[in-house]
Amino acid sequence: MKHKLILLLGLFFLFSAFKADKPVITVFMIGDSTMADKNLTGGNPERGWGQMLPGYFSEDIRVDNHAMNGRSSKSFIDEGRWDKVLSLVKKGDYVFIQFGHNDEKPKADRHTDPGTTFDANLRKFVNETRAKGGIPVLFNSIVRRNFGVAADAQTVKAAVNQDDFRKDAKHEPSAAVKPEEGKKLIDTHGAYLDSPRNVAKELNVPFVDMNKITHDLVEGLGPDKSKELFMWVAPNTVPAMPKGREDNTHLNVYGGRVIAGLTVGAIAEVVPGLAKYVRHYDFVVAQDGSGDFFTVQEAIDAVPDFRKSVRTTILVRKGVYKEKIVIPESKINVSLIGQEGAVLSYDDYANKPNCFGENKGTSGSSSCYIYAPDFYAENITFENTSGPVGQAVACFVSADRVYFKNCRFLGFQDTLYTYGKGCRQYYEDCYVEGTVDFIFGWSTAVFNRCHINSKGNGYVTAPSTDKGQKYGYLFYDCRLTADAGVNNVYLSRPWRPYAQAVFIRCNLGEHILPAGWDNWGNKDNEKTAFYAEYQSQGEGADPEARASFSHQLKDLKGYGMETVLAGEDGWNPVKNGNELLTIKR
Structure with a gap:
């Protein structure tokens, strides 16, 4: 017995180790504020597109966002942020690289030049990622929402270089530097957009032209509609910024989600290895x-x-x-x-x-x-x-x-x-736990390959099937277990006289009583309720000792899952999954 216990423990730890060692692909993100995660204090609606990216990947991908407000490729390296990321990169991981907004700034601690120092920093990121067995992907900057005429370009560039019009709600751009808005976007990035593209071509690195993606989006929406993507906040609407904000660089929740969605589509095209992990949902809920x-x-x-x-x-x-x-x-x-x-x-x-x-x-x-x-x-x-x-x-x-x-x-x-009366429900590979009557009600419900666990002595089900209803509860290939010490459980008792429950090829634990079925203290229920089993297995399977009013089915005629759930419209989740029926409503 002792040797068997040691063997079982050994197998447990072995399987646990396999689970723990399952490879996890990490996408590291390095860049500036347009990519970065934002503080949520005070209902702050600002988001970086990288902050929204996890909602577009399956759980096989872990997004680790190291992008930071105000950083250029130079300051990201000088502050030791790149060394930290590089120390975490393992073979098969990805590093998404997007700089430019702050490399343009004239400040000595940030400034780089396209064609020389900016390109050199991008090469550093690429080569050092590859040396660790990682896969680099280069992005250029997202567009700024700056509509105007060509003559305004220098004015706009000067304004955005005042730290993108502002650093926080206390620093709003002066009206003197805001150009009059037109219908076309003014480019403020210049050659900084070319450096990621050129380095990508030179080093054979995947490249995502985010500037084109966002330019087409923003210009297509036009001067007014495009504000919905950016941090245009009316005064006294958000506690984090009581004075409001007019920010044409940084994205709000909606803008972050939209642009992350467009970007992940482009990523799937240039990085085929990630395409199979991409997911698109209409909405994402996240704390x-x-x-x-x-x-x-x-x-x-x-x-x-x-x-x-x-x-x-x-x-x-x-x-x-x-x-x-x-x-x-x-x-x-x-x-x-x-x-x-x-x-x-x-x-x-x-x-x-x-x-x-x-x-x-x-x-x-x-x-x-x-x-x-x-x-x-x-x-x-x-x-x-x-x-x-x-x-x-x-x-x-x-x-x-x-x-x-x-x-x-x-x-x-x-x-x-x-x-729901007259309603059909299908449960596949689900887990249900409880003590007394923990599955109950009027509906026709099919449980396929489910795990049903009793936490205390009582009754698994309490159907209240209506008179004349063809089916009630059906359990197919389910496993019924119990917590330690639980040893007095019935499969069902009839909440209403015409209750129906059928267990088909289910594995019943020893907690199921030999009688199996209870009449809820009313002998008359035995005449109207329909309780049955087919080929029950396990220690709780005892057909000879079952309550006399229950049945042992000889075959499954009329009890196929598709038949039970079909109704009048042919609903068949077993075959069609969650595909919608084509019916009139």
Whole structure:
């Protein structure tokens, strides 16, 4: 026994080591304020495009942004910032290099010249990255939003060299140096745009022409519309800058997201090795400021009502989002995709008073409410953290054609409420935990290859299937486990008389009682409820000892997942994933 334990521990540590050693590709970013991460204090809406880049890559890529406000290629080296980055670079990593804005400045600690010192610094970055086995990528500067006429070029350049019109909200440009705006953008970078291109060609380095990308975007939007990309902030609207700002160099949240999206598309073209990791979402939610919104509810609210025939995709980056979330019926076709560690959490419970002193009740306790049809969730954890205090719902689902993939539902009593009558729900490779009746409700729900864990003695399910409804709960190839010490669990009890639950090829742990099924203290329920199993396995599988009113199916005729979920419109998430049906609404 001792030797087996040692062997098992050895295998555990071996597999853990393999997981820990899984290669992670890092994209290091070096550059100036247009690329840099920004402080979020006071609701600061300024963002560097590099700050928004993580929302455009899969989790196989880690973005490590070392860009810094006010730095040129010279000062980045002189201050030891490049040495720090270089010490972190390993074989297969990428280094994104974008300087120019501050190399133009006349200050001695920043200034370089295109064709000589600027080019030399870019070569240094490239060659030293390659020496470490990294892959350098060169970018030129994003455009400044400076509309005018050609004669204004020197005036504009002089103004922007006053530290891009300002260093903070206390330093606004004087009206005397602002040119009159026209319809064409004035170039202020000159030969500094050519140096990254020339060095890239000379050293055979991937090059992204960000100036052209942003020039086409900004000029195409025109003088007024393009302000929406930049830090044009009205006075007394943002605590971080009470006097407001008129900044034509630095991007806001929207501008950062748009330009990062355009840039990642160009990156995918010139760096094929990164193309497979690129992702595009309509909205990104992130607590670190790298998304469109800080909260999930803000993203849901931004979804157009009844957006038909197309999905609105929302990425939820890693973090615990403590908020009660409501996805109303008008927000159809939403896909909520979570990065690892994306948790939607709240702590209401049935006996918790609302603002009027009334108990919230079971329905009112939920952390998340889903009313919109064709909702899809992947890699999201839905949790209720109120603990063992009675009914406390983690997720309340009252919508048709809802699909959960690789999601987690955490709670105690009444964790997952399949509320919608006549609604179909599909759960694939999900994890659900709880104590009593922790999967309950009216809906037709299919659980495919799910892990169902009992945290305490009680009942796994409590269906309330309506009379005449063809199907209730169906569990296919699921694994039922329990916490240590839990040894008195029923598969189901009927919340309503016509409850239905069928377990097909499921592996049942020893915590499942031999009787398997309970009648909720009402003998009449045995006449109307339909409880059945097919080829149950594991220590909890005991067909001979099962409650007399339950059934052992001889075959699966009529119980194919596609059949159960088809309804009248042929919905088939098993075959088609989260593809939308072409139906009239």
